Amino acid sequence: MKRRIVTRHPVTLLWSLRSLCPLACDYCYFGLVADHQIAPPTKAGQLSHISRNDMNRKEVLAFARTLAGSAVGRVFLAGGEPLAWPGVLDVIQVIKAAGIEVVACTNGLPLAKAEIQDALFDLGVDAISVSLDSTDPAVNDARRPDRFGRGTWHAAVDGIRAVIAQRAAGPAPRVGIYSVLTRRTIDDMPAMGRLTADLGCDYYVPQPITLADDHKLHAELSLRPDDEPRLRAAFDALYREHPELVLPASTYPQQVLDTLPRTTSPVATCFGGHTLHFIQPDGAIWDCVSPYRIDATAPAARRSIRGASAADLFPAPTGHAPGCPLFSHECVNMWPLMDFDRVTEPSGSPR
Ligand SMILES: C[S@@+](CC[C@H](N)C(=O)[O-])C[C@H]1O[C@@H](n2cnc3c(N)ncnc32)[C@H](O)[C@@H]1O
Structure with a gap:
């Protein structure tokens, strides 16, 4: 028997809900x-925490209400920080009422607030993905401080612990950790698996960093071909030592290694624009998060969810997903998202 999401609601939305x-x-x-205060981004698809163009609550809810009966089966809510926006619970309520899965992608800090945590349980959120980059608070906090420069590791871990405690032995929500994988965190990957399991989480995803060649951190953090031996060793240890965790499919480590030359290469089939759509806070819709794919989108093909309906924008695709010539480090972390049934249906049982 085929899974419901594959047969009737095959579309996944990665919805970057808010910029802040x-x-x-x-x-x-x-x-x-600070950079954008000096030079605000101007290119289509570029994001900014100080964007003035985010859709307002009324527009967001109006689109969310159109999801019922559409081909959308799962929505990842990200940002910015989705759980820091007061409107998020109404959005989740509308999506869940439509019978659609919701995965909240969060920095973890809002989870310590009882009202947020209780609401996520009451609304039946299916999974919570928390970002945490290292087992070492200092390493994490050097990259992920709050706006006042304060560390966030302990608050994120407290948030995870609070959710795991409230869930107790219940099946939902599934809880997992996403780490940004940089040259500096490769060797910590198996230990992150251990921390993820020790916290009682269900899944762990190391996601390669994506930085433009001219980004000031590119030389320091981006993965390079000579990182391959360390990456292989770290992925091998992670998969060997943590069978208790749901990890990305066994093909994912090689996919990550394939992107090390930072070139684009063809993939025979890609879900981008077929069963995956990326929505930005201003409502813009793209096939995928990859700037390569965004740049390749003709102005005439650009679309928005503002004032539109999900059934019109995202019909159930027919035929096979087409190939894409632009596979790269910019998009490889979409594969674990598109394989998320592994998390929500770990036994592979049909819904
Ligand atoms: C942009 S955040 C939004 C959701 C939420 N605020 C959070 O912290 O998880 C989504 C994910 O993207 C990751 N991320 C941000 N910038 C990245 C980059 N340049 N390369 C790879 N991952 C990145 C974050 O660490 C996080 O796991």
């Missing part, structure tokens, strides 16, 4: 507020 975030991660896709 109380953290100031120096590698963030959204850039740094």
